[in-house]
Amino acid sequence: KQEVTQIPAALSVPEGENLVLNCSFTDSAIYNLQWFRQDPGKGLTSLLLIQSSQREQTSGRLNASLDKSSGRSTLYIAASQPGDSATYLCAVGGTDSWGKLQFGAGTQVVVTP
Amino acid sequence: DTGVSQDPRHKITKRGQNVTFRCDPISEHNRLYWYRQTLGQGPEFLTYFQNEAQLEKSRLLSDRFSAERPKGSFSTLEIQRTEQGDSAMYLCVLWRGDTGELFFGEGSRLTVL
Numbered sequence: 499k500q501e502v503t504q505i506p507a508a509l510s511v512p513e514g515e516n517l518v519l520n521c522s523f524t525d526s527a528i529y530n531l532q533w534f535r536q537d538p539g540k541g542l543t544s545l546l547l548i549q550s551s552q553r554e555q556t557s558g559r560l561n562a563s564l565d566k567s568s569g570r571s572t573l574y575i576a577a578s579q580p581g582d583s584a585t586y587l588c589a590v591g592g593t594d595s596w597g598k599l600q601f602g603a604g605t606q607v608v609v610t611p
Numbered sequence: 612d613t614g615v616s617q618d619p620r621h622k623i624t625k626r627g628q629n630v631t632f633r634c635d636p637i638s639e640h641n642r643l644y645w646y647r648q649t650l651g652q653g654p655e656f657l658t659y660f661q662n663e664a665q666l667e668k669s670r671l672l673s674d675r676f677s678a679e680r681p682k683g684s685f686s687t688l689e690i691q692r693t694e695q696g697d698s699a700m701y702l703c704v705l706w707r708g709d710t711g712e713l714f715f716g717e718g719s720r721l722t723v724l
Contacts, residue, residue: 502653530711541615541702542654542715549711587653589713597644597706597713598667601653 500525502590504602512610517575519605521588526566529591532599533562533573536585545586546573550593578609614638615716617703623722624693631689632719634703642706643686645678647671648718649699659706660686693723 501524511517521531530549534542546555546562548571554563559576575582585606589599614637624630636643642661646654657676658668662683672678675693680686690697703716 532711532713534715539720541717544712544714547710547712589653591711597642597659597704597711598656599654599713601655603651603653 500528500590500592500600502588502600502602504586504588504605506605507603508606508608510608510610511578513578513580515578517573517578517582517607517609519573519575519586519588519607521571521573521602523569523571523590523600525590525592526569527593528566529593531562531564531571532589532591533560533571534587534589536587536604542587578607580609580611583607583609614714615703615705617701617716617719619719620717621720621722623724625724626693626695628693629689629691630693630721631687632701632703632721634686634688634716636684636703636705639684640705641683641708643680644704644706644713645686645688646702646704646715647699648702654702654715657688657701690721693721695723697721698723 532547533545548564561574564571585604587604589601616635644659645657648654660680675691678688700718702718705714
C-alpha cells in the first residue's frame with residue numbers, strides 16, 4: 499500500500515527566504531505526483547503536476563522535482579512571501595488508479611514579514 | 612474558480628440525523644470523485660463516478676454512506692445516522708483526463724454534535 503510522508507509537519511521562515519518542502523513515497527510505481535496548496539477552511543488548489551516520465555515542473559517561483567527511484571519529490575518556493583503561508587500537500591497517483599490519490603498530511607508553512 | 616460548486620459549505624447536525632451534500636461541476640467532466648479530509652490530515656479517497664456509474668468505493672465508505680450521480684453531471688453524497696466520527700470536510704473533485712490533474716471544490720464541512 500502506498501504511503502506518503504511529508505516532513506517537516508510545520509515550517510516558519512522569514513520573508514525572502516527560499517522554501518524547501520519534502521515529500522516521500524514508498525511505492526515507486528506511480529502515474530503522477532501533484533502538489534497542492536490549501537488555505538485554512540478552503541479546498542485544495544493545484545500547484546504543479548509531474549507525470550511519472552518527468553523529472554521536474556516549474557511555474558513562476560515554484561519548482562517541483564521528482565525522483566521515482568528514491569521515492570522523493572521536493573517543492574521549492576523561491577523568495578517566499580507572506581502570501582505563501584498555507585498548508586502544502588503532495589499526492590501520488592498510482593498506475594492503476596487514475597484520480598485516486600494518496601495524500602501526505604501536509605506541511606504547514608508560515609512566512610513572517 | 613475551480614469549476615466545482617459544493618453546497619452547503621458548512622453543516623452542523625446532531626448525532627443520528629441524515630445529511631446530504633451536493634456537488635455541481637460547472638463544466639462537463641466524465642470523472643467525479645468524493646474525498647474526505649479530517650483536521651490535520653490529507654484528503655482520503657471515498658468514491659468516484661465515471662459518468663453516472665459509481666465504479667469504486669473505499670472501505671471508508673460504510674453502508675451509512677451513499678453517493679449518486681444520476682445524470683452524469685451533479686452528484687450527491689448522503690450520510691445516514693451521522694456519528695461524531697463523520698465530522699470532516701467532504702470534497703468533490705473533478706479529474707482532467709488528458710493530464711491527470713485534479714480540481715477540488717471548496718468542500719462541505721460537516722460538524723456532528
